Amino acid sequence: MRVVQKFGGSSVADAQSIKRVAERIVATKERGYDVVVVISAMGDTTDELTDLALQVSPNPRPRELDMLLTAGERISAALLAMAINDLGHDARSFTGSQAGVLTTAAHGDARIIDITPGRIVTALEDGDVVIVAGFQGVSQTTKDVTTLGRGASDTTAVALAAALGADHCEIYTDVDGVFTADPRIVKAARRIPEISYEEMLEMAASGAKILHLRCVEYARRENVAVHVRSSFSDKPGTWVKDLKEAPVEQPLISGVAHDRSEAKITVVGVPDQTGKAAAIFNTIAAADINVDMIVQNISHDPDGDGPDPSRTDISFTLPQSSGAKAIEVLGAKKDDIGFTGIVYNDAIGKVSVIGVGMRSHPGVTAKFFAALAAAGINIDMISTSEIRISVVVGADFVDKAVQAAHTAFGLDAEGEAVVYAGTGR
Amino acid sequence: MRVVQKFGGSSVADAQSIKRVAERIVATKERGYDVVVVISAMGDTTDELTDLALQVSPNPRPRELDMLLTAGERISAALLAMAINDLGHDARSFTGSQAGVLTTAAHGDARIIDITPGRIVTALEDGDVVIVAGFQGVSQTTKDVTTLGRGASDTTAVALAAALGADHCEIYTDVDGVFTADPRIVKAARRIPEISYEEMLEMAASGAKILHLRCVEYARRENVAVHVRSSFSDKPGTWVKDLKEAPVEQPLISGVAHDRSEAKITVVGVPDQTGKAAAIFNTIAAADINVDMIVQNISHDPDGDGPDPSRTDISFTLPQSSGAKAIEVLGAKKDDIGFTGIVYNDAIGKVSVIGVGMRSHPGVTAKFFAALAAAGINIDMISTSEIRISVVVGADFVDKAVQAAHTAFGLDAEGEAVVYAGTGR
DSSP states (O other): OEEEEEEOGGGGSSHHHHHHHHHHHHHHHHTTOEEEEEEOOOTTHHHHHHHHHHHHOSSOOHHHHHHHHHHHHHHHHHHHHHHHHHTTOOEEEEOTTTTTEEEOSOTTSOOEEEEOOHHHHHHHHTTOEEEEETTEEEETTTOOEEEOOTTHHHHHHHHHHHHTTOSEEEEEESSSSOBSSOTTTOTTOOBOSEEEHHHHHHHHHTTOOSSOHHHHHHHHHHTOOEEEEETTOOOOOEEEEOOTTOOSOOOSOOEEEEEOSEEEEEEEEEEOSTTHHHHHHHHHHHTTOOOOOEEEEEOOOTTSSSOOTTEEEEEEEEEGGGHHHHHHHHHHTHHHHTOOEEEEEOOEEEEEEEOGGGGGOTTHHHHHHHHHHHTTOOOOEEEEETTEEEEEEEGGGHHHHHHHHHHHTTOOOSSOOOOOOOOOO | OEEEEEEOGGGGSSHHHHHHHHHHHHHHHHTTOEEEEEEOOOTTHHHHHHHHHHHHOSSOOHHHHHHHHHHHHHHHHHHHHHHHHHTTOOEEEEOTTTTTEEEOSOTTSOOEEEEOOHHHHHHHHTTOEEEEETTEEEETTTOOEEEOOTTHHHHHHHHHHHHHTOSEEEEEESSSSOBSSOTTTOTTOOBOSEEEHHHHHHHHHTTOOSSOHHHHHHHHHHTOOEEEEETTOOOOOEEEEOOTTOOSOOOSOOEEEEEOSEEEEEEEEEEOSTTHHHHHHHHHHHTTOOOOOEEEEEOOOTTSSSOOTTEEEEEEEEEGGGHHHHHHHHHHTHHHHTOOEEEEEOOEEEEEEEOGGGGGOTTHHHHHHHHHHHTTOOOOEEEEETTEEEEEEEGGGHHHHHHHHHHHTTOOOSSOOOOOOOOOO
């Protein structure tokens, strides 16, 4: 039996916590498992190394930044192996490159192309616990060291589990699992014992930070069962897995997610001609900015005699971190495209309800909107998928909207959930 | 034209000094050289990582310790590449493994077997400055990451210079070069402009810390000219090179070295039988302890009626750091070998005079001993090579002995030398 366990930076913040993690790994090994561990950098190491880079260069090259940052996981991996050795078990640490994590050459945001786990398999056959530095790999083309972007140690773990044919992948974090809503907002939020890949994907895309989108995509594609659980207890967490054979009596909604990281841009007075919307989104795409929701409004009424039928407004949401860039690139095309202005607003939030149950229940949208209306919340934008409904509301109304939806769909627990504090990388 | 430059940890202790080193490298590049830089870990990084390891495990495995410590040079190499990029030049950093530094599998003290510099050559052909993480390589057999032991970044630099056919190798340090004696002891010590490999080898073996023994051996074997110079000035330093064609009028003695890191062990009352000395030194060798000088004394006089002809004393010197181990392994063989006791003394020092000139001048030993006698210094042990005479004296007499020898052989400068403060790794 093989299992892949992933521990985040907060689980290995200092020597003491490294020893604690080592004990947990050894306990799994002694239950008869072949254990492969994926480890993040200790605590704030990545941020400290980034600071160091910025002291040396205001704009460090991505290749060198990756060379620098990968030192973080190398350090934690070696220390963890030492701690396991000290407990009387053989452990060997490997860098992403040594572990055979082959990636694209996109420094800072590389994708895993393939895993060639020859050295890991040999070490497992020797009876060793294998420690793999997460978040990193080696470019298949340039042979340079790469990093996979934030949240990527989870992806490394799932990819290794798939490549090694592991029973499942355990993601250890500082919370008890995936909750029906953020317990800091909804006191009555409950742990979700099982959730399908599809729902977890929508949760991750809608702002639930517990698992990275790319990790869930990988798990779904390779059908790897993922167990998200607390590194501070032995309680069961949340299983993310194939639930095609789920019971008929499933809840209408599995969870409520929210996201405060987006902003809204409205391009005002766009000539209502073929190709103008395309010109706007080509400009945005060329700047590598991800757009989330898009709405084309009826235009305002510039001369007071009714809306100008020859002009329209186009609104879209995007990450706040891309806001300045978007304003810059759009501004440069103002005359080309012929719009009259740009309105930027980052005092917004997105609230989403997610559940495979809504496929067979057409009343979900109505119920959601009614709950928001009853709470006096104005809806600014709407988008839906087959198993998700998202709305944009004013930033001040996010908590209230999450609470209203959670109650309306019957998710509230009897008692109070444990309040938790932030998630690791 | 190719040159290899090596900078120690004190030259890259913080962001500011990294930028300063980058400027020096760029200046060399702009003079038309292909530049390969070997870099040590920043300041105290190696010690800090070692401390971290000891917090996790009292006895970390050498393989994992190497994995951990090599993060140090990786960090400084990446930062230095960023700083050079910032000055408008292309630079690429490589780990020891990426640079093709193939070593034995002896973790913590691996030897370079070969250099396969394919990636470095490609980068140089692209016009890039190449930064190589010093002190590290990859085991040719196990493919694990290795470290080369203290002082080994110098060796990496010389080995790369040889493999790349570089014009010469520059070792930057915090002193102006190799001196006729330690300027902290001898105010009138002078910088040596040129010194032969043979003399530099004897200097290094005799305690001069400026270049590591293994580095000089490598330079001699591959005939690489090494320029040891200050990273804080543009002054010429000391050239270590082939001086077979040296002028006839060379000095009798090139320099005086001293070493306070050794201890003396006397094995008392060893039966004067064939094989007893061999048994002692086999025991020591089996514990991987390096012995320096050996003297067999006439035994003391246990019963007051003259020395016991059936017993003898054997004294030898060894690194103080091996003292406890030597006492332990010898103690375990006390009955086997049949000696009566062990005397350990680390209040000793070794003082050596070195010079190829002594080959043709038989009076050097007499002159050296006369100078020591005139200064009232008792000689405890003696050893000689073709171009070196070493004596062991009491620790309190080391400074006085160095000064006496320096003056006796006419090495004192007119003015005072610059006093310097320690050397980097």
